[in-house]
Amino acid sequence: MNLASRRMMDRSFTVLGILSILVMAGALLCLLGPIVIRGVNAFVFRATVEHRQMLAEKYGVGDREAVKRELAQAEQHRTKIYRMISAYEASLEDESYAMRREMGGELDELKDRLRDLLGPFPGDPDPILMREQYGETRWDRALVVKDEVIFREEYDYSDPSAMGVLVHVPRADTFEGTSLAPLFPYLENHLSDILRPRWTFYWRFFTTESYDAHFFGGIWPEILGTFYLTVGAILFAVPFGVISAIYLVEYANPKNPLVALIRTCISTLAGVPSIVFGLFGLAFFINELHVSESKSVLAGSLTLAVLILPLVIRAAEEAIRAVPKTYKEAALSLGAGRWRTICTVILPAAMPGVLTGIVISMGRAAGETAPIIFTAAVSAGGVVALGETLSQPTPALPWNIYNICSEHEAVNEIRHVQYGMVFTLVFLVLLLNSTAIWLRARIAKRLRGA
Amino acid sequence: MKIQRLMMPLLLVVLVVALALPTVALGQKGANANRAISIDGSTTVGPIAKAFKDYYERSHPGVNITVSESGSGNGAKSLRNGVCDIAIMSRCMKAGEFKAAGEAGFQPVAHVVALDAIAVIVHPANPISELSMTQLKDIYSGKITNWRQLGGPNMDIVVIGRETNSGTFASFQELVMGGGNVKSDSESVGSNGAARQRVQSTKAAIAYVGLGFVDRKVKALSINGVEASPETVQSGDYPIARPLYMFTNGFPKLGTDLHRFATLHLTEKGQEIVESIGFVPVTRYK
Structure with missing residues (x-):
């Protein structure tokens, strides 16, 4: 191939790259634009x-x-x-x-x-x-x-x-x-x-309960419910996920067929449709284990935790594997035990990667609808206090968005509430993500500086 | 030392989330976990349950009522599994459901909260305004496939049905199809609202929904010359009418919130709510 045609190829590839980025940006704009404009309209509007x-x-x-x-x-x-x-x-x-x-x-x-x-x-x-x-x-x-x-x-x-x-x-x-x-x-x-x-800037949209099936008032119970479910899922999934990852990387013998089987199972679990997790949660946590008398935040969190567990394990595994071997060798040669090495050297170094996994799974948990239909979400309910999360179901943004747009008796009258909820959910997920990204950057900086 | 420094921001976030938010929640409402009623079931009865909830919570502060709309069949299952206090259903429990509940140690008791017509709806642009029961059955069984056969425009009928979990589906099956099967290429949607929206956006569609879901964006057809309205349901003239139920486990103990809630439809206020939403109260209260 001569030089001219190689340059040609190179240039056309650059153009293709730029084009695809533009298309992506356009798609994002088309998606986010209406969400933001209509969503903001739910709480910034001309009130009579x-x-x-x-x-x-x-x-x-x-x-x-x-x-x-x-x-x-x-x-x-x-x-x-x-x-x-x-x-x-x-x-x-x-x-x-x-x-x-x-x-x-x-x-x-x-x-x-x-x-x-x-x-x-x-x-x-x-x-x-x-x-x-x-x-x-x-x-x-x-x-x-x-x-x-x-x-x-x-x-x-x-x-x-x-x-x-x-x-x-x-x-x-x-x-x-x-x-x-x-x-x-x-x-x-x-x-x-x-x-x-x-x-009017109707900030109470975010802080009040709704009256009369979302005709009036705000979406605070939904926001709080989404928070509970997400945080609950993380609280359950992260310790188990990180410990499993440590075991799989540091302790388990990679040649053992059982470990290989476990790995395969985790990958399979990551590909199971979310509605299956929802039904599993209903059948196992509620009907079998009776973690609560009826649907509850607890049961929903557990179900979501099972859903995101493979994500967390995989991310943590990759992060731990990516820690340079020299770190470990240095720690061991200084006389630190295996456990001490993991706690003081490997885990802190892997923390940014683990956090990325947590961020991604947080977004996933916040947005999932199917797993909470049968385990936690109700279409009408009030604010759930922390003590009640063990026994009470809660409204949650993803489910109520679906409920309002498909089941509500007066869809056309309360569209703005639906848009407001979508906006809030997107915003919440973005907020969670950016917090974690910021956290990750901080930790990474300290690691480099140390 | 180092690990503590690293964990600091993480711990902070967890603390803020785990403590600050719920304290706000606690501040908004006292802990009242005991007086809770959970309701599950039909999307048709959902609006009644939600309006009752709103009214009851306002007149009895401290009661926490939750409503899930997942279909009549699910309501029956939830009651049998003991995961809800009231199953709202747009059909009566089937013999099998009664049996299953009995075997699990539950005793379902029916409360008829309202009467309802299954309104057959089309897009308002559709010139057809009346069908006979036979024509309706033929549409759903697939014998009539084009509006032209009914004197309308030459357009294929888009038949919208409901999922088998739906009580409205069961009632329709019994009252209209008479045991015959709905044609296999009809579309099944999950709720009354979804059926209405489908008709709203599709000119050639036909669907059936509870009376409370008929609004000005769709047209309810007259069946056998009788229009679907609260009056014709009350008089017994409208042919596709059925009662709407709340099922409790045993008759609720007198004086409890559950008892007051499950009998709210017998009070004047309750009947007024039922009527305002567009369903038919069980007695003439005025």
């Missing part, structure tokens, strides 16, 4: 007066008097709507029965949409579900609901050979010429007076 009222009434936070004043101001603008509706209701009394029936149905639907937006009407009985006690707490949702007030979604089925086409029919058309007609332009023009949106 309904939000502040909810906080004051249910969580007892915020300036009650100020909220009351603000509500009174909003009420001034709402009264006009309520008055228009009652005036129209009164005028319906004089209409024919057929007319009353037809328009009554339309009116009821309009009122229901308005209740979604503004909360119960004055004079309504107090609704029992919290989601019906308040209007829209978020401005972005309020705009959606406003459109539902102003337009009725209908489908045009005129073409029998195809699916219907969505048409937005202005409700103003239905009520044209009646006393209700001015309601729609009024609502459109005065929505911000009625709901008084204000940019």
Whole structure:
């Protein structure tokens, strides 16, 4: 091959490398971008007066008097709507029965949409579900609901050979010429007076429990549950994992077929699908060993520990193997025993590698859903105190993300909570990782310096 | 000395995590591990259980209730294994489940918390608004495969069913299929919410969900000319209706939290909750 073509090859390889890095970066951006933007929207958003009222009434936070004043101001603008509706209701009394029936149905639907937006009407009985006690707490949702007030979604089925086409029919058309007609332009023009949106940093999203199945409030129980499970799994897995690794590297005879078998088993264990671990955890820890009466943080941690054990063992093994032989020889030649050598020389030198393994497995444990479905996670539950972790199940981020997006009865209304949870989980894992990376760098630096 | 220095940051992290966070948790709520109720089972009954939990925890502070939604079949299994206090189910326990529970020393007692219709839903763009029971059965058994055969557009029907673990599946099987098999190439999803979402995003799809899961993004079909609504369920006209259950081990001891919770549906508030979520309360409380 001549020089020119070799250079050609070299250059094209460089280009390929840069390209693939760009593609990777792009993919990461496409993935993380929406997660961050939508996730942040869960706690940085334009909150309406309904939000502040909810906080004051249910969580007892915020300036009650100020909220009351603000509500009174909003009420001034709402009264006009309520008055228009009652005036129209009164005028319906004089209409024919057929007319009353037809328009009554339309009116009821309009009122229901308005209740979604503004909360119960004055004079309504107090609704029992919290989601019906308040209007829209978020401005972005309020705009959606406003459109539902102003337009009725209908489908045009005129073409029998195809699916219907969505048409937005202005409700103003239905009520044209009646006393209700001015309601729609009024609502459109005065929505911000009625709901008084204000940019809010809702940090309580991370520190409060949710009310009414995640309609209101935060995700603290989920965050705490994820923490418990992750830390618990690490606490169980790391001592066992590191000790096994030491044994496999330093003590076990590599020629012994039993040791080879154990190695194979560990590798196999690393490849077992996580749902199998979940079922194993249910069958073994809960139904067989009865570590707890029902699902619990303990059972979930144990299951996750079994899941990450092979990862920890493999990482620790590699790290210990990578310690230069001269270290060991020097220690032994100075008269240190095997155990002392391991404790004072090999383990500290292997620590950065072991930590890397722990970091990776921490991220894995925090994000796993399948192993905790049957052993630890519940879709609705409160904060679990440390003493209760032995017996109580907990909500956890990965499971509740799945639960909210697939099983919740009101998925569309609480999407932001789901995004917020995803963001928090990603952020948590990043935080765990960066802490450990920082730790590793520190230790490595000390080792070099010493 | 050196090893201690190395362990310092590690220990610090463990300490911070293991001590600081739970103390915050402890501060938020007193230790009240005894008054706990764990609920497991149907995704259909889930919204009722979650709303009951919310109401009960607020009116009885200090009670810790957890709800898992893993399917009716799992609820029955959990009750038999003694890992939950209440199994929520959208079908009655099967004879085999009763037997298994009995042999394990448990005595399941049924509480009917609400009535429910299995609503058959399609995308609102679908011009079809009514089916007969036979047509519905034919769709699910694979005899009817195109909406054109029902007077709709020329599109293959995307049949969404539920997993065998689901109580809604069992009820549908019994009430609609009459023992016949659902066609093998139908899609099975894990929950009511997932079935609804699948229909929301697929114009040619059909699925069945509990009444509380019908919202404006999907269209519930009339069956045999009867629309699915609380009124038609209460009057007994809607053909695919079934009760929703909570099972406890034995009748709960009077005066306990478990007793109050398992009979909440008989109180006025309980029935109001059931109705607000979109299911049918067992009596006329108003």
